[in-house]
Every structure is written in C-alpha cells, then in structure tokens.
Amino acid sequence: MSFDTNLFWDSLFSREFANGALLAIVVALIAQAGGIVIGFLLALIRMNKVPVLSHIAWFYIWILRALPTLLVLLIVWNAFPQFIPSMKDPWFTPFIAACIGLGFQEGAYMSEILRSALSAVDEGQNTAARALGMTPIQSMRRVLIPQMIRVAIPPTSNEFINMIKYTSLASVIALQELLTRAQVQVASTFRYAEYYAAAAVYYLVIVSVLTIAQSRLEKRYLWTSRQPHVTTPVETETP
Amino acid sequence: MHTEPGSPLLYAEGITKSYGQQHVLRSTDFSVREGEVKAILGRSGSGKSTLLRCTALLELPDSGNIWFKGAKLGKKPDSDRWLRETQLARQRREIGMVFQRFNLFPHLTALENVGIGPRTIQGVGADECAERAMAELKHVDMAQCAGKYPQELSGGQQQRVAIARALVMNPKVMLFDEPTSALDPELVGGVLKVMERLASEGMTMVVVTHEVRFARHVADTVVMFHEGRIVEEATPEEFFDDPKSDATRQFLKHVI
Numbered sequence A: 001m002s003f004d005t006n007l008f009w010d011s012l013f014s015r016e017f018a019n020g021a022l023l024a025i026v027v028a029l030i031a032q033a034g035g036i037v038i039g040f041l042l043a044l045i046r047m048n049k050v051p052v053l054s055h056i057a058w059f060y061i062w063i064l065r066a067l068p069t070l071l072v073l074l075i076v077w078n079a080f081p082q083f084i085p086s087m088k089d090p091w092f093t094p095f096i097a098a099c100i101g102l103g104f105q106e107g108a109y110m111s112e113i114l115r116s117a118l119s120a121v122d123e124g125q126n127t128a129a130r131a132l133g134m135t136p137i138q139s140m141r142r143v144l145i146p147q148m149i150r151v152a153i154p155p156t157s158n159e160f161i162n163m164i165k166y167t168s169l170a171s172v173i174a175l176q177e178l179l180t181r182a183q184v185q186v187a188s189t190f191r192y193a194e195y196y197a198a199a200a201v202y203y204l205v206i207v208s209v210l211t212i213a214q215s216r217l218e219k220r221y222l223w224t225s226r227q228p229h230v231t232t233p234v235e236t237e238t239p
Numbered sequence B: 001m002h003t004e005p006g007s008p009l010l011y012a013e014g015i016t017k018s019y020g021q022q023h024v025l026r027s028t029d030f031s032v033r034e035g036e037v038k039a040i041l042g043r044s045g046s047g048k049s050t051l052l053r054c055t056a057l058l059e060l061p062d063s064g065n066i067w068f069k070g071a072k073l074g075k076k077p078d079s080d081r082w083l084r085e086t087q088l089a090r091q092r093r094e095i096g097m098v099f100q101r102f103n104l105f106p107h108l109t110a111l112e113n114v115g116i117g118p119r120t121i122q123g124v125g126a127d128e129c130a131e132r133a134m135a136e137l138k139h140v141d142m143a144q145c146a147g148k149y150p151q152e153l154s155g156g157q158q159q160r161v162a163i164a165r166a167l168v169m170n171p172k173v174m175l176f177d178e179p180t181s182a183l184d185p186e187l188v189g190g191v192l193k194v195m196e197r198l199a200s201e202g203m204t205m206v207v208v209t210h211e212v213r214f215a216r217h218v219a220d221t222v223v224m225f226h227e228g229r230i231v232e233e234a235t236p237e238e239f240f241d242d243p244k245s246d247a248t249r250q251f252l253k254h255v256i
C-alpha cells in the first residue's frame, strides 16, 4: 500500500479537518486565556501572602501540576457531573469540559511563570510609581504589568504551543478536534499515513504562525526608538 | 492650608524606624522651610535614605509624625494610625522624589515617563499631558530626547528625565537621594546644573549627597547625619569651616 496523494490532499482540505483545527485553536485560546487570568490571580495571592487564600492557591497548584492532563479531562467530563447534577444538562459539552479542564490546569502552570515574571521586575519600579502617587492598582497596570509581559512572553508562547497540542488529548472526552477527526477517518479506511500527514500539516502550520507571532510580539517589547512601531513622534527643538 | 512664614513646610518629628534588631532612625527630628535647600551628609548606612523614604511615606515609621503644610501627613488629624496605601498614594503627590538609580520606566519614552504621572494620577488629557511633559523636559534640558527610551539615554540624561517626572506633578518639596552617586564623573555636572536651577527658582529641596561642592555652594543649610540622628546643622560656611561635632570633623577629614 503506497501513499495515496489524492487522499492526503482531499483530507487536508476537507471540511472535517478544517473544523477540527479551528476547534483545537478555539479551545486552546480559551483555555490559555483562562489559564493566564487564573495564574495571575494565584501569583498575586501567593506573592502578597494573602492569609488562607495563599494556602488554597498553593494546594490548587500542587494538585493540578501533579495530575496528568488526560486524568484532569476525564475527571471534569465524567466525575464532575456525578457531584454537580446541573452538569448533566446538555449545555455541558465536551467543548466546555475541555476548556475548563485545560484552562484550570494551565492556571497552575501560568501562576509560576507570572510569579517569576513579576519578581523579575526591579523593586525600584514600584517604588518610583508609588513616589509619584500611584495607587497599587495604577502601578500594577501602568508600570509593573507591561514589564512583566516582556519577561513572560517566551514561556507563555511555549505554553500556548503546548496547549494547541494538548487539545488533542480531549479526544478522550469525544471533542471533535483535529486529531479525533483524523482518527475517525483512519478507523473507517485503515489508511494511516495520509490522514496523519494531513493532521501533522495543520499542527505545523498553526505552530509556525504562532512562532512568527511570538517574534513580532517580542520586537514590540524591545523598547527602543529605532523600531518602526513607535507612536510618539520625536519632536526635536533646538534651544 | 497655609504655613506661617518661618515655620517649616515639612517637619518630621521623633521618627523611629527599625529593621529587625537594627535601629536605623532613633527619634529623628528633621525639618525644612519653604524655599530652603537642605543638604544631608553622612556616612553610608547612617540612615539617610531611610529618613527620606519615611518622609515621602514610601516606608512608614515605627513611630513619630510627619507634618506637611501644618497638617499631619499620612494620618487622620485625630488619629495615630497610618492611612491605607491607596490614601497614602494621594498624599505623596505633593512630595517629589528622585532616586540614586533613576528608576525610570523602561517601557516608556522620556516624554511618556514624564507624562504618565499627570495622565494616570491626575487624569489629565493626553494632549495636555504631552505638553506639560515637554515643558518639563525643556526645564531639565532634555527636550531633544523626548522620544527616546531610558535604555538609549546616559545615566545623567536619565536622572534629568527622572527629575522632570517628579516636577511635572508640581510638588511642594523635592527629595533627592544621592542623585549623582550612580553617575560617571563627567555626567554629574549636567544634573547638578539642573538642581541649581531649581534651587534658584525657589524650590524647597532636601538633598542627600556626597557632592561637597553642591552642599557648600547651593545649599542654605547643611546637616550631618550620624547613626540615625542629626548631629549638626549649620550654614555651609560654619559647617565646612568650623564644624562643631566630632562626627562632622571625622566625616570631612575623609571626603575633602
């Protein structure tokens, strides 16, 4: 049995594969965004040593870093509805379960990334902001977060690329993402290479686009006036 | 609120501050009159930075009061408890602070560094902020670098932008913590020139410094700080030519 090029091209441009890839991207985006929000809150709670909450945060991170992603997804999809009856209703789809499971676990990873990014910002930055009269929230928003983002871009991009690939684990909870689609085709035709190759191409393209986006983003955070993105016009006046 | 002539604009009364077992400030009294330029000299580790940071409410003293324009700073008039951080933030606006290591915001241009105060804290519109920031940059001879980022500026230039950033908030008093100590010798002059200009314009200034020339020629009063206390306070002439305390004599022997 040789490689059937037509079959490869057909599946590459099939609606099933395109939808599967789109689903993978959407789930990854939602889970990553949720993970960043959760991770940021956890990081703030732990850095400020908020009583009680910081113990809960520590426990959360401990659990979710230890469990395999596959197990987390199975727990969310199968075990949660056992305790929360409303999760048996039709709104609770594999899509939502995947976003929740992946997002909550990502929160644990992101909290460590964001915590170290925040502590990488020089102490004097917050002091200078406070001396100007900024409140803690103003200092966080205008001074600390922009500097934190710069440190967090590379590891977070890495996380997001992993996230794209982790969505394939959601095939165990019957999410119709890219790899599930490929598997379905394989099961009915017993042709492996063509469908796997088509799926691989999608992942390659997605990750390549993300890598380019990352380097663009990093350039924006170089903070030099020799970049084309600079918005403030340089007004030169000779004294 | 109004200060009577001759009464201090800023008065730190009985300030104590300890870090663990280490008593850095020991019931320190310190004051500055409106328009006065006061230089603080003292050995490393004597607590000069701690005094400035407490005065600017960046750190809260263990005990003591800070009076500013005749009212208690950082506390309610009838209370001895310090206000919460958000409320302290409001009170810091009228006190400008300049740091040894400049602490400019690296993600903002010089113009944005100066404009961010009015923009976020006073809620001034973007155009007016840029205008005010530009005027302040001119004031410190830095208008030509408005669009540059801190990492593209020399230490001396950064420090002048940092001075503009504090000035744009229209502070009543400016606190300088060794503003030229981190600079290469050839860059010190530009910063001192700007500070002299401020002094001649009548700005109230407290300057922790090792620049004896500045203390002698620009300051109205020179203070010797030793082991968490002021041990001598005099006009520059008296201070340098006829020092009264042992600590001052010891100190001057080493710097001059």
Ligand SMILES: Nc1ncnc2c1ncn2[C@@H]1O[C@H](COP(=O)(O)OP(=O)(O)OP(=O)(O)O)[C@@H](O)[C@H]1O
Pocket (backbone or CB within 6 Å): B019, B022, B024, B042, B043, B044, B045, B046, B047, B048, B049, B050, B051
């Ligand atoms: N946040 C802090 N935690 C612990 N100890 C501190 C802290 N800040 C200052 N100290 C200690 O307090 C003492 C006085 O420090 P301070 O910075 O006020 O001295 P200084 O007179 O400004 O010295 P220098 O000329 O070196 O700047 C030092 O021994 C220092 O180690």
Ligand SMILES: [Mg+2]
Pocket (backbone or CB within 6 Å): B048, B049, B050, B177, B178
């Ligand atoms: Mg100091």
